[in-house]
Amino acid sequence: MKLYLNGDLVVTQEKNLAGLLQEKSIDATCVASAINGNFVPRSRYQDTVLKENMKIEIVSPMQGG
């Protein structure tokens, strides 16, 4: 399946968001996620099913003013 992760086109066999984070070695406890512009809470990663062309954003703390 093809989808967009932080703007990059990626191909994955994973079925859900938790699996995708694991595949990409991203520690789910340190990041937050949105799919197609909508927030997905951590508690929903397991049951959030990946779909073709989804736009997934994974963010973490950064410098800010």
Next chain:
Amino acid sequence: MQFYNEIIKSRLLLGTAGYPSPEVLMQSIKASETEIITVSLRREGVAGAEFRQLIAKTQRRFLPNTAGCHTLKEVVTTAKMAREVFATNWIKLEVIGHVDTLQPDPFATVEAAKILCKEGFEVFPYTTEDLIVGEKLLNVGCKILMPWGAPIGSGQGLRNIEGLKTMRRYFKNIPLIIDAGIGAPSQAIQAMEMGFDAILLNTAIAKAKNPILMAEAFKKAILAGQFAFEAGLMEKRDMAYTSTPAYGLADLL
């Protein structure tokens, strides 16, 4: 001073962007004695882990921002993500109206504040000195207002002193934080002498030749301004007025 339910002693809120190195950022936070640092959310990348560890070491309260957001949807999603990552209901609400001026969009800011307050956020809205916008932000649930001094990163100080004085007088019991545009400690003193509750700074310290020393300068300036306001400034006079008593002056003619 109280921000929502938290008692805050330091009147300086410090941004974490644009420092020459992580070490200088850490030392500047320490020198400023700030209790609150502003942070943002960006795409997870290689620098993510290092910054996470760094801010955890600061042991300061986090005020995550919505910097870079232009639409309601972006703001609300960013705020929800920030709440989860930083484990705080605090959100520095910035809805930018124009990419060049970085002026807040007052209409979208009020709309976003309404949604976020309903969702349980404690909103710190970046706004202008406009009284009606301020009223509307309070009406939708904000308990703090953050008027700009001047455009973000401009270092111009207080561009509309009379307007800000009116705002201070009008919102007598609301914490007012000058956010953006402060470039020099003298400008911070001026704001504090006018009775503002705190100053939010970033560029003036981060881009100083010696950020750590500038952090100390701002800490002392803000304290001086606060003391001066509490002490009560003398009235200005049009003419000179002798301070040494004339009574008892020796006749030496």
